[in-house]
Each structure stands twice: as structure tokens, then as C-alpha cells.
Amino acid sequence: MDKYITGSKVGILLLCALLMSACSTNSTTTQSEAAGTAAASGTTITQNGAATGVQLASVKLSDLVTFDEDDSNTSWTADQSTDIALAGTSAVVDGTGAESKDGSVTITAAGTYVLSGKLSDGQIVVNNQDEGTVHFILNGVNITNSDSAAIDIKEAGKVIITLEDGTENSVSDGATYVYADETTDEPSAAIFSKADLTINGTGKLSVSANYNDGITSKGDLKIMGGTIEIKAADDGIVGKDLVAMQDGNISITAEGDGIKSTNDTETDKGFIGIAAGTFDIKAGNDGIQAETTLVIDGGTYTVVTGGGSENGEVKTGDQGAGMGMRGDRGQGTGGQAPGTSETSTPATKPEIMPETPTQEASTTSTTTTAESETASTKGLKAGGDISINNGTFTIDSADDAVHSNSNIALTDGELQIQSGDDGIHADALVAISGGKIDITKSYEGIEGANIAISGGEANVVSSDDGVNVAGGNDEATVGGGPQEQDQFSDAAANVLTISGGTLTVDATGDGLDSNGSIVMSGGTVIVNGPTNGGNGSLDYDGSFDQSGGTLIAAGSSGMAQATSDTSGQHAVSMTFPQTQKAGTVVQLKDSEGNAILTFAPSKDYQSLVISSPDLKDGGSYTLYSGGTSSGSEANGLYTDGEYTGGAKVVSFEITSSVTWLNESGVTTANTNSGPGGGGGGGKRRP
Structure with a gap:
């Protein structure tokens, strides 16, 4: 078992x-x-x-x-198996345990069955009452059924389908199923199993699911290998209790979800685990959706959901509007759960119908608008935790590219992300300790109640906040009106923690935005922040305590913040008299002519915050602007080489944790942070 x-x-x-x-x-x-x-x-x-x-x-x-030994069993011999030769509207059975009648082949006993040939309008039925294992070999078959599933596994202890090496196999069902009575709704997929189902082998299987799902198991579904191509009217691959994939070349085009688990009543089930394989998923709804936990150890993934990021909902950003809250857009159960507020037209049939206004509601409001929930169109999604240990991902999603209703741990792998909403979102914790993340399009890049970055490389481009802890003012324009998104808990406990790795942000809204605090002890952070004065490259409500690492934050000056005056590492915050053009190089040197930092922001900027372990208390420094550098450049930061042609902007001495500067020299936080500036702590307008 x-x-x-x-x-x-x-x-x-x-x-x-x-x-x-x-x-x-x-x-x-x-x-x-x-x-x-x-x-x-x-x-x-x-x-x-x-x-x-x-x-x-x-x-x-x-x-x-744990994969059982028989999950990998692909062997068979002619003398120890039953041969089933499909022949149009009938079949010839040579052996025991199966019979052919009225265009259908019914298997009633455990054993090995070898299928070949074509069944033009019939069905393979497994009804094994002794709970043994049924192993059947698809040895070049074409099975179609005009009004039901092509393969219907009604009962068995376990079923193993082997795709014989070098063979091509296909199954298809009809667009309409005929059931025994109105209370019956199974089977519901071209390959349907009420027992645990394993698919192995190296052959090819094509599934055309015209009614509903492609391959469905009401128990465990394991795929060990093979080439599987699915076109489905709804979901591609569904395992109620679990979906576990060891390897394979999987191609799915689905109007609903690509791969999903569905058990939402038992906490020990409903998960998806993938070890390796190649996956090409085009889904009208979610790409890969686990009811509980999603774990990916490796593989190559190309995922497009909801037609891609260009179909994302239109939102109004946090243009200096303060710290709002956002409610979640899709839960574990197929992306739709009570309490969500998605209201655009679903890509497929809605799982939850609009509510009918009650009489009680009409007594308090003259007009009650029935709301329906939007179909979830996320790339990778889980109602519980997501753990990505490796793999190569190319995700183009109308909604979040990676979304967890709990926690996300990303330890390795490469992710190329284009998202119509968040690049990476967790309701609780986003933990990035390795890998490479390129978010080239998003509303908000990385979002969570807490975010911790300890390694890896992350590059974020966002139309609102680049990195957002505990939410912001994120409204989706749906049906002519605004709509709240993504809720988090009390922001007092929320922290952005950076202890290693490299983070580069290009944000139209706030660069680093924490509704709580920011703690930085290592790593390199580069922020090319907003040009809009209503946002800042740094934005936090509590404190920004930095004890290590390198921080460069360039952006507008209207709402500028620096690190907190309680930080153990020194910082410099410079406000230029006029906006500096994108690409204008700045260099900070010490009194001995050593370069502390040479940087060219990629966007227009007026405020610049620099924090480096090389800044020392009592040290004298000079800031230069313009000129060129012959050094090696990465994300605007130059290393080695020679800086020439720059003009001196200001010289100063460091006597406090945060040194506030303008062209005249050392000034105060209030001068730089706009009306209501928060003094030495660098707080922006309340």
C-alpha cells in the first residue's frame, strides 16, 4: 500500500x-x-x-x-498475460480475467493484460472485486467512446497502465456522457479511475477529453514516465488524494486547470509532488494547483494560464495612498473559496454560482448585486505550502505566477516570470535561499506577510511595489468598480529580512515596502525605485535596521526614507537639487581616494540611499556625479575599473548612523523626506 x-x-x-x-x-x-x-x-x-x-x-x-516497486514495473510476457486484440466494434480476448461484450471489454480479475488495435466506439472497464492489482499494457491502441469514458476503472486495489516502448496510443471520449440516472456523475474523464492509478513506460499516450477531464483518479495518481499529450474540456490531470510524478514528457492544453489535486477534507492528502520531467501547460485556469502542499524537486516547466499576463486584471496602484489591505484572490479549492472577491467572467464554467439576494438583504439595501467569483489563473498554486527545490520555470500567468495560501520556500532553480498580478505571493512567508528569479512583468513582484531572502539572485520589475510585506493598496478594476485584493494579518509582526543573496528591483510603486519593519544583515540590494513623488524606493512603517550587506536605493525624493538611526551600519541619504537622468553615474569615495561604490541608476532619480560596510564612523567622503566607469557592470553597479569625468557634488563626514545630505552638505531628515518627515529615523509622511 x-x-x-x-x-x-x-x-x-x-x-x-x-x-x-x-x-x-x-x-x-x-x-x-x-x-x-x-x-x-x-x-x-x-x-x-x-x-x-x-x-x-x-x-x-x-x-x-514512497513509490512502490510495482509502480515502475513495465515487464510482461505473452505466456503470463491475457491478450486483448481490439477490432473495431468488438475485441478478441485470449486468456482469462476479461470478456468482450457489446463493444466493451471488462476486466474482472487481477493480472496482466496486453491491449492492441482499435476500438471505434467502446470502452475498457476494470471491475476487479478482489482488490488485486490490474496491470494492463497499452501496446498500440486507439480507443474512442462517443458517450462515456474510454477507460473506466470502477473498482480495483490498484491499476498500473504501461505505455509500451515505441508505441503510440490514443483515447478519446464524447462531448456528452450518458449516465444511468440523474444521480450519477461518474465517470467524468477520458481515463477515469476510482482506484489508485499509476502510469509508466516509455511509449506515448494521447488523450482527447471532450467532456470534462483528461486523466482522473479518485485516489492516488502517479506518473512514472512516458510521453503524455492531453487536450481537455476542463482539467488535464487530476488526482484526488495526490499527484506524484517521477518523470515524463507532459503536454497539456486545458480549459480548466492543468494538473491538480482536489482532496480538501483530509489534511494528509490533496498534495502534488514532482521529481522531474518536461511540462508544457496551457491552462484556462491554474497551471499546477495543489489543494494542500506542492513540492517540486526538478524538471522543466512552460506554463501559460488565463491567456497569459496580458490578460491580467487592471489595477490601481499604491500611488502614495497609504497602507491599505488586500484580500486574497483564490484559495486552495480550485482557486475559488468562500470569502474571495473575484468578480470577472470565468474562463470556464464557474464552480460557485452567483448568490441569490435574500429578503433580509433587501431590507437594508435597495439594490443587491449578485457576485460571482473569478476563475483562478495562477501558474503554480497551493492551498498549503509550496517548496521549490530545483527546476527551470517559464511562467506567463494572468494572475499570480507562484501563489501559496500559506508559505513558499524556494531553495534552488530558475524562474522566468511574467505575471498579470504578483510574481510570487504567500499569505504567510516567502523564503528565498537560492536559485535565480527573473520577474520581468508583474503588478507586485514578491509579496508575503513575511519575506526572508538569504541567498540566490532575484530581479524584479513591477508596475507597483517591487517587494511588498503585508500588502498595499491593490484594487482590481472589475465589472466597472474597484475590488479589494490580498488580505494579511496585523502588520505589526511583519518583517522583510535580507541576510544574503542579490536582490534588484525596478518598481513604479515603492521599491521595498514593508507594513512592518525591514532587517538587513547581508546580501546586496539595488532598488531603482519610483519616479512618482508619491512613492519611495524604501517604504516601511516600523524600522529598517541594517547591520551588514550593501544597499543602494535610487528614486523620487517626495517620500524618501533611509535606514533607521538605530542601525549598526552607516548609511548616506542624498537628495539632489534636480532630478538626475537615468544612467547618470554616481561614485562615493573616501578621503584616501578609495571607491566605496560606483553606480548608475536605470531610471530618473532625485534621492539616493547608500549603505555599505565600508562606511566608517568619523570617516570623510566625497560624492561625485556624471562621468564614466571602465569597470564591470551588473545591474548598474560597477566593480573594478576606473571612474573618470565626474563632478564633485558634496563632501561630508559621517558622525551618525544616517547622514542626510543635499548639495550644500549635511542636513536633516526633515529636509529630505517631504512634509511631515520623520527625523533621523527616515520615516516618510505618516
Whole structure:
């Protein structure tokens, strides 16, 4: 019997780090608990924003499911199997355990069955009452059924379908199913199984699902290999209890979800785990959607959802409007759950019909508008945790590219993302410890109740906030009116923690935006922030404590903030008298002529914040502007080489944690941060 750990244990593996005293054995972790005590790739985040290093326990496919020996069994011999030769409207059975009647072949006993030939309007039925394993070999078959599933597995202990090496196999169903009575709604897929189902082998299987789903198992669904092509009127691949993929070349075109699990009543089920393979998914709704946990160890993925990012909902950004909250757009159950507020027209049939206005509602309002929920169009989505351990991903999604209703841990891999909404979103924690992330299009780049970056490389382009902790003012214009999005818990506990890696942000809204605090102890952060004076390259409500790493933040000056005056590392905040053109090089040198930093912002800027371990208390420095550098450039930051032709802007001495500058020399935070500036702490207008 298949073995897999429970969904609650998966959450514990992801959230409970070694040495983490705050970790509870309770299998249910609330959002507020996760915000206050989540462990992110070597970081524990506490209520006061302090960070303590711990080691995160990683979650992999082997933690979720154990593949049985027979899952990989592709062998068979003619003398120990039953041969089934399909011949148009009938079949010839040579052996025991199966019979052909009225165009259908029914298998009633455990054993091995070898199928070949064409069944023009019939069905393969498995009805094995002894709960044994039925292993059948698709050895070059073409099975069509005009009014039901092509393969209907009614009962068996387990079924294994082997795609014989070198063969091409195809199954298709009709656009309309005929059921025994109105209470019957199964089968509902071209290949349908009420038992655990495994597909293995190296052959090819083409599935044309004209009625509903392509391949569905009401238990466990495992795919070990083979080439599988699916075109589905609704979902491509569905496993109720789990979907586990060892390898394969999978191509899915689905009006609904590409790959999904559906068990939302048992916490130890409803997950998806993928070890390797090549996946090409075009889905009207979500690309890969796990009801509970999604774990990906490797593979190559091309995912397009909802027609791509160009079909994302039109939103109004956080143009200096303050700190709003946003409600979630899609939950674990197919992206649609009570409490969401998506209201645009679904791409496919809605799972939840519009509510009928009640009499009570009419007494308090003269007009009640019935709301329907929008189809979820996310790339990778989970109602629980997402763990990406490796893989190559190209995602073009109308909604979030990677979305978790709980936590996301990204330890390795390469992600190329274009999103109509968030690039990466978690309701609780986003933990990035490795890999390379390129978000070339998004509304908000990386968003979570807490975000911790300890390694890897992340490049973010956003039309609103680049990195957003605990939400912002994000309204979607749907049906002629605004609509709230993405809710988080109390922002007091929310922290953006950066302890390593490289983060580059190009944001139209705020660059780094935390409704709580920011803690930075390592890594390199480059922000090419807004040109709009209503936003800032840095925006935080609590404090920004920096003790290590390199920070460069360029942008508009109207709402500029620097690091907090409680920081252990020195920072310089310069406000230029006029807007500087994009590409204008600036260099900061010490009194001995050593370059502290040479940088060319990619956008127009008037405010520049620099924090480096090389800035020393009592040190004398000079800022230059213009000129050129012969050094090696990456994301506007130059290393080595020679800087020439620049003009001196200002010389100064560092005597405090944050040195505020204009062209005349050292000034105060109030001069630089606009009306209501927050003094030495660098707070912007309340």
C-alpha cells in the first residue's frame, strides 16, 4: 500500500526549523502565528523584527510519497498475460480475467493484460472485486467512446497502465456522457479511475477529453514516465488524494486547470509532488494547483494560464495612498473559496454560482448585486505550502505566477516570470535561499506577510511595489468598480529580512515596502525605485535596521526614507537639487581616494540611499556625479575599473548612523523626506 506523510507534517517540516523554540507541534498554523514565528531559509522572524539564524528543514518529494516497486514495473510476457486484440466494434480476448461484450471489454480479475488495435466506439472497464492489482499494457491502441469514458476503472486495489516502448496510443471520449440516472456523475474523464492509478513506460499516450477531464483518479495518481499529450474540456490531470510524478514528457492544453489535486477534507492528502520531467501547460485556469502542499524537486516547466499576463486584471496602484489591505484572490479549492472577491467572467464554467439576494438583504439595501467569483489563473498554486527545490520555470500567468495560501520556500532553480498580478505571493512567508528569479512583468513582484531572502539572485520589475510585506493598496478594476485584493494579518509582526543573496528591483510603486519593519544583515540590494513623488524606493512603517550587506536605493525624493538611526551600519541619504537622468553615474569615495561604490541608476532619480560596510564612523567622503566607469557592470553597479569625468557634488563626514545630505552638505531628515518627515529615523509622511 502507498505510504505518504500527512499534510500537517509537511507544514511542520517547512515551518519548524531546527533549534526554533517557537515551533509548536500543533498541526494547524494560523496566519498570525506564521507571521510572528516563521522560519525562512535560515531566519526566524520575531515580533520585534530581530533575526536569529536557524537551519530550515527542507521538504522534498521523498518526504511526501514512497513509490512502490510495482509502480515502475513495465515487464510482461505473452505466456503470463491475457491478450486483448481490439477490432473495431468488438475485441478478441485470449486468456482469462476479461470478456468482450457489446463493444466493451471488462476486466474482472487481477493480472496482466496486453491491449492492441482499435476500438471505434467502446470502452475498457476494470471491475476487479478482489482488490488485486490490474496491470494492463497499452501496446498500440486507439480507443474512442462517443458517450462515456474510454477507460473506466470502477473498482480495483490498484491499476498500473504501461505505455509500451515505441508505441503510440490514443483515447478519446464524447462531448456528452450518458449516465444511468440523474444521480450519477461518474465517470467524468477520458481515463477515469476510482482506484489508485499509476502510469509508466516509455511509449506515448494521447488523450482527447471532450467532456470534462483528461486523466482522473479518485485516489492516488502517479506518473512514472512516458510521453503524455492531453487536450481537455476542463482539467488535464487530476488526482484526488495526490499527484506524484517521477518523470515524463507532459503536454497539456486545458480549459480548466492543468494538473491538480482536489482532496480538501483530509489534511494528509490533496498534495502534488514532482521529481522531474518536461511540462508544457496551457491552462484556462491554474497551471499546477495543489489543494494542500506542492513540492517540486526538478524538471522543466512552460506554463501559460488565463491567456497569459496580458490578460491580467487592471489595477490601481499604491500611488502614495497609504497602507491599505488586500484580500486574497483564490484559495486552495480550485482557486475559488468562500470569502474571495473575484468578480470577472470565468474562463470556464464557474464552480460557485452567483448568490441569490435574500429578503433580509433587501431590507437594508435597495439594490443587491449578485457576485460571482473569478476563475483562478495562477501558474503554480497551493492551498498549503509550496517548496521549490530545483527546476527551470517559464511562467506567463494572468494572475499570480507562484501563489501559496500559506508559505513558499524556494531553495534552488530558475524562474522566468511574467505575471498579470504578483510574481510570487504567500499569505504567510516567502523564503528565498537560492536559485535565480527573473520577474520581468508583474503588478507586485514578491509579496508575503513575511519575506526572508538569504541567498540566490532575484530581479524584479513591477508596475507597483517591487517587494511588498503585508500588502498595499491593490484594487482590481472589475465589472466597472474597484475590488479589494490580498488580505494579511496585523502588520505589526511583519518583517522583510535580507541576510544574503542579490536582490534588484525596478518598481513604479515603492521599491521595498514593508507594513512592518525591514532587517538587513547581508546580501546586496539595488532598488531603482519610483519616479512618482508619491512613492519611495524604501517604504516601511516600523524600522529598517541594517547591520551588514550593501544597499543602494535610487528614486523620487517626495517620500524618501533611509535606514533607521538605530542601525549598526552607516548609511548616506542624498537628495539632489534636480532630478538626475537615468544612467547618470554616481561614485562615493573616501578621503584616501578609495571607491566605496560606483553606480548608475536605470531610471530618473532625485534621492539616493547608500549603505555599505565600508562606511566608517568619523570617516570623510566625497560624492561625485556624471562621468564614466571602465569597470564591470551588473545591474548598474560597477566593480573594478576606473571612474573618470565626474563632478564633485558634496563632501561630508559621517558622525551618525544616517547622514542626510543635499548639495550644500549635511542636513536633516526633515529636509529630505517631504512634509511631515520623520527625523533621523527616515520615516516618510505618516
